[in-house]
Amino acid sequence: MTIGSHLEEFHDLPAFTFPGTGDAPADVSALPSPESVAWRIAVDSYDAKEEWEEAFARFLDTVDTRQVRALIVGAWSEVYDSAPDAVIKALVAARDRLPALRGLFFADIVMEECEISWIVQGDVGPLLEAFPDLEEFGVRGGNQLVFPAVRHERLRTLTVETGGMPVEAVRGIAGSDLPALVELDLWLGTSEYGGDADVSDLEPFFAGTRLPSLTCLRLRNSEIQDAVCAALASAPVVARLQILDVSMGVLTDDGATALLTGQPLTHLKELDLSHNYLSEALRTRLLETLEPAGVEVDAGADDADSDEEDDGTVWRFVAVGE
Template sequence: MSINHHLETFHDLPVRRFGPPSADHTGFTDHGSVAWNIHVDPYGDEEEEFGAAFGRFQETVELAQVSALVIGSWGEVYDNDSSEVVESILAVKDRLTSLRALFVGDLVLEEAEISWIEQSDLTPLLEAFPDLEVFGARGGTRLKLRPVEHTALRTLLIETGGLPGEVAQAVSDSRLPALERLELWIGQETYGCTTTTEHLAGVLAGTRLPALHHLGLRNADDQDAVAAAVAAAPVVRQLRSLDLSMGALTDTGADALLAGQSLAHLRSLDLSYHYLSDDAVARVQAAMDAAGVAVDLSDQQKPYVYNDEEHRYSAVGE
């Protein structure tokens, strides 16, 4: 599976690309009615560095009206990390008084594989905007995050082909009392994943996440271990939806879920993109039907066989 579409809406607003120097925004004055996307194409007809594009943006758009900001390509993202993006946003933080949603790394396959996206320490963005409600990032290479206490954040999304264990640990150690939705793409060891269920212990305990009602621990090569940990995790009791999709989930993980704590209180369980046998699919479907839980078991995968060995992979790696 690959990411083929840019964000079209963000924070319930349509995304509007700021565009190259030739773009004309003079007729558009309601600067708070859209989620602004700042993106530079290093190989386009109008080559421009990110700093210059962001400079034009702050001169053209009334920053005090901007409530949602999406950062796309900042150039050759596989050679340059996102630190310039962080510095540019921090330089105008006092003018971005209405900012409530921020996404860093809205790139699709034709621009860069997810593992090619060079991120940086994104913690200063959370620290600089205490009223931020939504924060998302794509790309795990060089991604850093330190534990934070943030009382306004309601959604946290980190999409990677390989999630560094230090980042997962930072999320676990953060105090996020308003967080309602958490989604982590765990990924593959080949592409930088060092996250284990031990790094997720704080999330699974739920004590620092009292408002959490949606948990997504997705895209893990070792989705069976994640499922087994979730099956006994205290946080599950407060959830309305659970998403373990996009991973290499097998019958072992499915059996752990079925043998674990009750999931009958959930509204939905997403296990799409999985490696379950037909028998396991039937057992999970029957159990969730009996509990009244909507379950997604679509996109059944078959193991890749090489030299008589079976191989299973999460949906997004490179």
């Protein structure tokens, strides 16, 4: 599976592409009120007629950005070949013109523009430093992604979507102090696309000491999903979660059994294991054990892709790789 459509909503606001960027017409005569939408700024990823920074400058000159609450960064030119250093620099330079900004999604880029694992990323640390009042931050693409350890007092939701997350980025997030963070969503990906983190690198998330407000943990889209679930079976953070999501990865009966036979899960509101390689027997066992306790369980169906070689070798895949 790949990402085929842009965000339709972000930070509880409908997404709106600023005219003249992306595929939006250039007419700016009837714009929505600045605070009513999540503004998407994008240029063509191939042979762009305008650089992203130029489109952003037009946005700053056209919209009363003092009221803008959410911003979506779409494609920049040559996104498959160029790091977004100039894009990040332009955003940081505009910090004083965006005092109400509370939501920022970086790289809302779909497969027709650039596959997720081809997006050349950069250091997103300066964005969190420049906007200390952010409540929601998301970034897509793991290729050359840098996410240093930070302290951010107000961030409530952090999403990092990759087909392969570099171990140093995982460690940076794990080493961050995020006292207000309620939801953490990491797509760990595969080693084929640079996802070289081991389950031991996730230990700070399992302990949860740097995330005292966390109630929703999503560790998904991983080829090490069984090991993640085995660690979660005794992880201290689970006891205070409301939502646990281990979907989109290579989850087999081994990982699900470890999770089910570990610490109690009946306090959860939701458990998501969709896109998995579970037997029907274990899928039924999960539902019969947890649903009577009031847990909303998505045990998925037999919808995960796999290939079998002539020699009997079975290859299993995460939901979003390339």
